[in-house]
Amino acid sequence: MVWTYKPKTERCNINEENMKTAISDVILKKLSTRVVAGKYNIKTATLQYRIEKFLKSFKNNQASSSKSYSSKHTVAQVFSKQEKKMLTKYYLTVTKCTTDLRTLRQLLVLAYEFAKYSVVKYPESSKKNKRAGKNWSRGFGMRNQELSLRNPENTSAA
Numbered sequence: 437m438v439w440t441y442k443p444k445t446e447r448c449n450i451n452e453e454n455m456k457t458a459i460s461d462v463i464l465k466k467l468s469t470r471v472v473a474g475k476y477n478i479k480t481a482t483l484q485y486r487i488e489k490f491l492k493s494f495k496n497n498q499a500s501s502s503k504s505y506s507s508k509h510t511v512a513q514v515f516s517k518q519e520k521k522m523l524t525k526y527y528l529t530v531t532k533c534t535t536d537l538r539t540l541r542q543l544l545v546l547a548y549e550f551a552k553y554s555v556v557k558y559p560e561s562s563k564k565n566k567r568a569g570k571n572w573s574r575g576f577g578m579r580n581q582e583l584s585l586r587n588p589e590n591t592s593a594a
Contacts, residue, residue, distance in 0.1 A: 450478065459487055514551055514558050514572070523550055524580050531584075544568045547576070 454476045461472045462483070469487070473480040515523065527546065544567035551558040551568070562568055577583060
């Protein structure tokens, strides 16, 4: 898995505010999909996909959900941006108060329990192992440079 991929073009960067406005213009029947796509400089197929996704979520009463994923490539994403911030803040608070949560394994268990009690969809392997995967921890650590994991030192009985 490539961890430090840097895109060569700006092709996939979509202004989300423009996308929301475009979707509302089409849904409120102000303009056609093709005209709105040209107006906001969005591909027609992308706009159609987002409109279908919005209508499907609206039918399932998920339009008022607090989850907001910015891209169609986040299908396998477990936590939303807000939930990641909450998990990071909680981890930093706990590590300041106690040294009990400093190892990688404890972070993985914490992430699994957070996903379980947040009632989000998470991988089957996490359910089996009762902890998040190592790929998740690596990505989480790269996105949150302020976190520090430490290996506990051995202590002597003397």
